[in-house]
Amino acid sequence: MKPTQQCPCCGSDSFQEWTKATDREYRTTDETFTLYRCNNCESLYLHPVPIDRLSIIYPSNYYSFAEQNTSIISSIKTGLDKRFFRQLSQSVKKQSLTALDVGGGVGWELNVLQEADNRVKNTMIVDLDPDAAAGAAKNGHGYFCGRIEEYETTTKYDIILMLNLIEHVEFPSEVLKKCRELLSDEGIIIIKTPNCDALDARIFRNRNWGGFHCPRHWTLFTKSSFELCAKNAGLSVKTFSYTQGAPFWATSTLFALENIGMVKITKERPVVYHPLYAPLTGIFAGFDFIRGIFAKTSQMFFVLEKGKQI
Numbered sequence: 001m002k003p004t005q006q007c008p009c010c011g012s013d014s015f016q017e018w019t020k021a022t023d024r025e026y027r028t029t030d031e032t033f034t035l036y037r038c039n040n041c042e043s044l045y046l047h048p049v050p051i052d053r054l055s056i057i058y059p060s061n062y063y064s065f066a067e068q069n070t071s072i073i074s075s076i077k078t079g080l081d082k083r084f085f086r087q088l089s090q091s092v093k094k095q096s097l098t099a100l101d102v103g104g105g106v107g108w109e110l111n112v113l114q115e116a117d118n119r120v121k122n123t124m125i126v127d128l129d130p131d132a133a134a135g136a137a138k139n140g141h142g143y144f145c146g147r148i149e150e151y152e153t154t155t156k157y158d159i160i161l162m163l164n165l166i167e168h169v170e171f172p173s174e175v176l177k178k179c180r181e182l183l184s185d186e187g188i189i190i191i192k193t194p195n196c197d198a199l200d201a202r203i204f205r206n207r208n209w210g211g212f213h214c215p216r217h218w219t220l221f222t223k224s225s226f227e228l229c230a231k232n233a234g235l236s237v238k239t240f241s242y243t244q245g246a247p248f249w250a251t252s253t254l255f256a257l258e259n260i261g262m263v264k265i266t267k268e269r270p271v272v273y274h275p276l277y278a279p280l281t282g283i284f285a286g287f288d289f290i291r292g293i294f295a296k297t298s299q300m301f302f303v304l305e306k307g308k309q310i
């Protein structure tokens with residue numbers, strides 16, 4: 001008998017099996033995971049999610065725990081982020097701004113946001129990693145170690161960042177509802193999340209697409225399924241854009257090269273640390289940059305604001 005399951009995006013219990021995937025990126029487990037596609041909203045989701053094994057599936061060499069990268073590609077990205085943040089924060093007309101980064105680690109993105117807009121004063125991070133607290137304090141940010149649903153405060157935030165986070169959580173609609181509660185009336189939520197309705201998602205569907213980030217991405221949205229999830233949480237989309245998904249292309253390509261014996265990925269040297277990863281990412285960033293003019297790429301930026309009604 002199939003277990004009862006509901007789409008984490010829209011709640012529908014109508015689904016089809018989409019594909020199977022394994023942790024080829026970090027090799028933390030030999031288990032094979034099943035991804036389902038919701039027949040109602042077309043989100044993809046993992047079921048069941050390995051919520052009891054977080055310390056295994058997020059190993060100590062997981063990329064977001066690493067020191068800040070100082071490479072040229074990373075500096076370009078920081079410069080682009082700064083420009084992007086500056087454009088968005090200027091839409092909030094206040095003398096000083098409060099900001100919250102959900103899953104923000106030691107606060108690199110908040111640092112960039114503060115460099116982009118010097119009105120950003122009161123900054124807070126909510127993250128599950130106890131080891132990030134000291135680094136966050138050093139960067140001048142407040143830190144709450146726990147899930148966003150557990151974070152209680154009277155502060156309302158003008159800018160909430162959730163960059164590549166919502167796809168990792170068990171209940172995305174609950175997270176969005178909580179963010180709405182924490183948002184000031186004129187505030188914005190900036191979200192980045194993969195798009196499972198992309199060319200590479202189709203090409204690599206049965207070959208461990210990089211965007212599956214299996215088993216760490218639990219819900220993968222399309223533009224319209226995420227809009228629905230946000231609407232159900234009382235939020236509306238202020239602006240939307242696709243952005244380059246080069247890391248997914250690079251990861252998928254490395255898996256394909258491994259299939260023909262040209263590269264080797266190990267637990268000690270996962271995909272992100274493979275010497276071909278950075279050059280492949282550079283090439284695909286260019287490819288997606290051109291393609292992004294007319295096609296749906298595999299990462300999406302949403303800027304949300306409070307909806308007219310809950």
Ligand SMILES: [Zn+2]
Nearest residue numbers: 007010038041
């Ligand atoms: Zn759904």
